[in-house]
Amino acid sequence: MEKGDCCTATQEYPHPFVFEVKLTRAQRIRGLILGSVLVPVRVTLAALFFLIMWPIARLRLAGLSEEERARPVTGWRRWLYHPIILLLSRAVFFSLGFLWVKVKGRRADLKEAPVLVVAPHSGFLDMLVLCPTQLATVVSRYENTKLPVIGALLEFNQSVLVSRKDPESRKMAVAKLIERLTSKGYWPQMLMFPEGTTTNGRALIKFKPGAFVAGVPVQPVLLRYPNKVDTVRWTYKGASWTDSVWHTASQFYTNMTVEYLPVYNPSEEEKKNPSLYADNVQKLMAKALGVPATDHVMEGRVPVSKLGGLSLPLEPPGRVTLSLLRRNGLEAHEIKAALTKMIDRCRSGAQGSKASADELTSILSLKDKQTAVSICGLYSKDETVDLRQLYFSVSALSDFTNFKALLHSAFTLFDQESKGSLSGEELSDLMGALLGIPQHNTSDLYTEASSQGTLTEGAHSQCFFFLFFSLSIKHDALCRAKTKMSKCLTENLLRVLTTHPTYQKVVNDYLQAEEEGPQPSPAAAAANGKAVNSNGVTHGANGFLQHKKLE
Numbered sequence: 001m002e003k004g005d006c007c008t009a010t011q012e013y014p015h016p017f018v019f020e021v022k023l024t025r026a027q028r029i030r031g032l033i034l035g036s037v038l039v040p041v042r043v044t045l046a047a048l049f050f051l052i053m054w055p056i057a058r059l060r061l062a063g064l065s066e067e068e069r070a071r072p073v074t075g076w077r078r079w080l081y082h083p084i085i086l087l088l089s090r091a092v093f094f095s096l097g098f099l100w101v102k103v104k105g106r107r108a109d110l111k112e113a114p115v116l117v118v119a120p121h122s123g124f125l126d127m128l129v130l131c132p133t134q135l136a137t138v139v140s141r142y143e144n145t146k147l148p149v150i151g152a153l154l155e156f157n158q159s160v161l162v163s164r165k166d167p168e169s170r171k172m173a174v175a176k177l178i179e180r181l182t183s184k185g186y187w188p189q190m191l192m193f194p195e196g197t198t199t200n201g202r203a204l205i206k207f208k209p210g211a212f213v214a215g216v217p218v219q220p221v222l223l224r225y226p227n228k229v230d231t232v233r234w235t236y237k238g239a240s241w242t243d244s245v246w247h248t249a250s251q252f253y254t255n256m257t258v259e260y261l262p263v264y265n266p267s268e269e270e271k272k273n274p275s276l277y278a279d280n281v282q283k284l285m286a287k288a289l290g291v292p293a294t295d296h297v298m299e300g301r302v303p304v305s306k307l308g309g310l311s312l313p314l315e316p317p318g319r320v321t322l323s324l325l326r327r328n329g330l331e332a333h334e335i336k337a338a339l340t341k342m343i344d345r346c347r348s349g350a351q352g353s354k355a356s357a358d359e360l361t362s363i364l365s366l367k368d369k370q371t372a373v374s375i376c377g378l379y380s381k382d383e384t385v386d387l388r389q390l391y392f393s394v395s396a397l398s399d400f401t402n403f404k405a406l407l408h409s410a411f412t413l414f415d416q417e418s419k420g421s422l423s424g425e426e427l428s429d430l431m432g433a434l435l436g437i438p439q440h441n442t443s444d445l446y447t448e449a450s451s452q453g454t455l456t457e458g459a460h461s462q463c464f465f466f467l468f469f470s471l472s473i474k475h476d477a478l479c480r481a482k483t484k485m486s487k488c489l490t491e492n493l494l495r496v497l498t499t500h501p502t503y504q505k506v507v508n509d510y511l512q513a514e515e516e517g518p519q520p521s522p523a524a525a526a527a528n529g530k531a532v533n534s535n536g537v538t539h540g541a542n543g544f545l546q547h548k549k550l551e
Contacts, residue, residue, distance in 0.1 A: 013200055013202060014314070015296060015303060015314045016199035016200050016201075016202055016203045016205055016235075016294065016296055016303075017197075017199060017200070017235050017236035017237060017296070017298065017303040017314070018200060018235060018236070018237045018238050019199075019200035019233045019234075019235040019237075019238045019239050020238045020239055021229070021230065021231055021239050021243055021247050022229075022230075023229065023247075027229060031247065031250040034250050034251075034252070035246060035247075035249070035250035038097075038249055038250055039245075039246055039249045039250060042095050042096050042097065042249045043096075043245070043249060045095035046092045046095045046096055049088050049091045049092045049095065050092060050149045051149070052088060053085060053088045053089070053092075053149065053152070053153065054148070054149045054152050055152075056081060056084055056085060056088075057081075057085060057149075057152040057153050057155065057156035058152050058155070058156075059081065060073060060077055060081040060085075060155075060156050061073070061077075061155060061156070069158075072158065072186065072187050072188060073158065081156070082135065085135065085153075085156060086131065086134065086135055089130065089131055089135070090131045093125075093128045093131070096125075096245075096248060096249055096254075097248060097249055097251055097252070097253050097254045098125075098128055098253070098254050098256055099253045100253075100255065100256075101128065101131065101132060101256050101257075101258060102255070102256070102257045102258070103132050103257075103258050103259075103260075104257065104258070104259040104260065105259055105260030105261065105262075106260055107132070107133065107219070107260050108217075108219040108260070108263045109189075110185050110188065110189045111184070111185055112217065112219070112263050113189070113216075113217045113218055113219035113263045114180075114181045114182075114183075114187075114189060114190065114214075114216050114217070114218075115181055115189070115190045115191070115192060115211050115214075115216065115218050115219075116133060116136060116189065116190070116191045116192070116218070116219050116221050117192055117193075117194050117207075117211050117218050117219070117220055117221065117281060117285075118191060118192070118193050118194075118221040118222075118223060119193065119194060119195055119204055119207075119220075119221075119222065119223070119282075119285050119289075120195065120199055120201040120204055120223060120289070120291075121193040121195045121196075121197065121198050121199065121223075122198055122199070122200075122201050122223070122225070122232050122233040122234070123198050123232050123233050123234035123241065123244050124234065124241065124244075125232045125244065125248065126193070126223055126232075128256055129191070129221065129223060129258055130191065132258050133189070133191055133221075134189075135157065136188065136189045136190055136191035137157055137158055137159060137160070137180070137187070137188050137189070137190045137191065138154075138157060138159050138160075138190070138191055138192070139159065139160045139161075139162065139173070139177070139190075139192055139210065140154055140159045140160075140161060140162075141161070141162065141163065141164060142161040142162060142163040142169065143163070145161065158188075160173055160176050160177055160180070160190075161173070173210075174210065174213055177190075177210060177211075177213060177214065178213060178214045181214035181216050182214050182216060190211075191221075192210065192211040194207035194208055194210070194211050194212075194278060194281070194282070195207060195208070196208045196297070196298065197236075197298040198233065198234055198235055198236075199233075199235060200233055200235055200238075201225075201230075201233060201291070202291060203286070203291050203292045203293070203294045203296070204282050204285060204286040204289065204291060204292070204293050204294065205294055205295075205296040205297055205298075206278075206279075206282065206294065206295050206296060206297045206306060207278035207279065207281060207282040208278065208297075209274035209275050209277070209278045211278070212266075212270075212274040212275075212277040212278045212281070213274045215266055215270070215271030215272075215274070215277070216266075217263050217264060217265045217266065218263070218264050218266075218281060219260060219261065219262075219263045219264070220260075220261040220264060220281060220284060220285045220288070221258060221259065221260055221261070222257075222258070222259040222261065222285060222288060222289060223256070223257070223258060224256070224257040224259070224289075225254065225255060225256055225257075226255050226257060227251070227254055227255050229247070229251065231244060231247035231248045231250075231251065231254070232244055232248055232254065236298065236301070236303055259288075261284070261285070261288060264281055264284065279293075295307065296314065297311075299311055299437075302437055303315070304437070307502060307503075307505060307506065307510075308444055308445065308502040308503055309441040309442060309443065309444045309445060310431060310435065310439060310441070310442065310445065310503075310506060311435070311437060311439060311440070311441075312435060312506065312510050313435065313436055313437050316393070316397065316435070316436055316510070317378035317379055317393055317436035317437065318390075318393030318394045318395075318396060318397045318398075318436050319397050320378055321375050321378060321390065321393070321394050322335070322394060322397060322398060324371055324374060324375060325364065325371075328366060328367070328371050330364070330365075332398075334365065335394075335398065335400075336398075336400045338363055338364045338365065339391055339394060339395055339398075339400060341363050342363060342387040342390060342391040343387075343391050343409065343413075345363075345387060346387055346388050346391065346413060347413065353386050353387045353388045354384055354385070354386055354387070355384065355385055355387050356383060356384055357369055357372040357373045357376050357383040357384070358372070360372040360375060360376065360385060360390075363387075375390070378436070379436065379437075386433075388410075388413060388414075388433050389432065389433045389436065391433075392406065392409075392410050392433040392434050393433060393434060393435065393436035396434050396511045397511065403494075403507065403511070404494055407493060407494055407497075410430050410433060410434065411430065411493070414426045414427075414429050414430040414433070424442065424443065424446050427442050427445065427446050427449070427493075428440065428442045431445065434511070435506075435510070445496065445503060448496045448500055448503065449492050449493045449495075449496045450492075
């Protein structure tokens with residue numbers, strides 16, 4: 001990467017969704033002095049150019065019917081309004097300090113590459129790339145059409161709109177994308193940010209398949225900001241959009257480099273598999289940038305890492321909850337007692353598994369409600385929490401019970417009809433509770449766990465025997481048979497989570513308990529008949545996985 005943009009993901013930040021503008025004392029003083037003069041002037045000029053664009057952008061489609069708006073704009077409406085909006089767009093960024101844009105390589109024409117894929121996506125200032133790409137058509141959230149000026153510009157651009165809250169909207173957007181990208185020049189060239197969200201640029205996160213579903217050639221486009229101070233980024237945690245505007249507008253000027261890579265023509269296999277196509281382009285662009293290609297994505301405003309279809313939150317709610325409780329002075333035995341209250345309430349079913357912030361304050365014996373509200377916010381959008389999710393996500397990381405017992409408790413609790421088995425949906429709920437966030441794609445895990453007998457019908461022939469035999473015995477024996485069958489199923493799921501090359505990483509790397517006090521060395525543990533991995537998770541002489549308990 002170019003000077004000023006060459007840090008690895010692990011040197012400064014725990015993951016790509018965290019960024020802070022790092023300034024020396026001298027740079028801060030200079031920023032305050034220059035910012036007090038430059039920022040008001042530059043923001044005022046940018047706002048003025050936006051206001052001029054607003055009515056002009058609306059005029060482009062004024063008087064057209066819905067049918068005409070559904071076709072690409074041509075003729076005088078294009079050659080008159082397009083250059084004006086392009087010039088005003090460049091004026092907005094020029095006024096903010098982007099005096100020059102360095103372009104490397106050649107932009108492919110529409111027939112060579114119907115879509116340009118741009119990365120890394122650092123913030124809203126990346127929209128400057130639309131100027132050297134001649135205002136290529138973009139994909140945007142439907143909600144943005146309600147914003148002043150922005151809504152008019154999206155209409156002018158004839159953008160593909162998608163509502164993230166509406167599954168049908170996503171399907172329609174995909175259909176529109178395929179239609180436009182396969183129109184053989186009828187629709188203008190498109191530009192997409194395949195990461196789908198902004199990052200700190202220290203890694204390329206997993207590309208979404210939208211730009212690749214049509215199976216047409218794409219041209220990768222790299223964005224760099226080779227400046228002494230990195231100011232343009234706006235991420236999930238850390239720098240806000242106001243920080244980005246202030247620090248960028250406080251500089252004398254800000255450099256941007258746009259580099260067009262050669263057109264990428266997909267293989268037949270990639271055309272049939274958009275995810276594979278996206279992954280290969282991601283790796284190619286990451287290599288050109290000199291940064292890692294990762295499996296990180298943003299799901300519902302939660303940064304996660306993808307593993308075998310599972311979504312592993314980069315900031316586990318269970319771990320954050322433990323931290324909050326300890327900061328509030330709760331000792332290990334008090335946390336354990338509170339967890340016992342939670343699981344007892346869930347098993348009784350009398351009050352249900354949902355708890356309000358007030359109820360959680362009482363269960364946890366907290367002095368103030370705010371901590372309970374913060375914990376609820378980790379698991380839901382309101383001031384409630386599913387105690388099953390809270391109990392299992394915290395217990396999995398706190399070492400109060402061994403993992404097999406915890407998994408068996410979860411299996412029993414999520415077997416909603418007490419049938420001694422789990423459906424695919426129930427397995428999703430179970431894994432969502434353990435990991436702390438909803439899981440929407442556990443089909444691969446379900447298949448693996450069912451490889452020796454389905455989780456809905458029994459783990460193996462022994463489980464079938466118990467179920468069949470139970471039909472002719474008394475009720476108490478029936479309950480014992482169901483319990484035995486449940487244990488069979490638990491063993492099968494445990495086997496996958498502890499031995500499968502992919503899923504064992506969930507236990508060994510993610511569900512890593514926080515240890516308190518000195519730990520025995522691997523050699524000492526081995527001498528006692530146990531092998532210890534780097535996570536403090538032990539395997540007994542029989543190969544059984546256990547978590548150590550807090551004393």
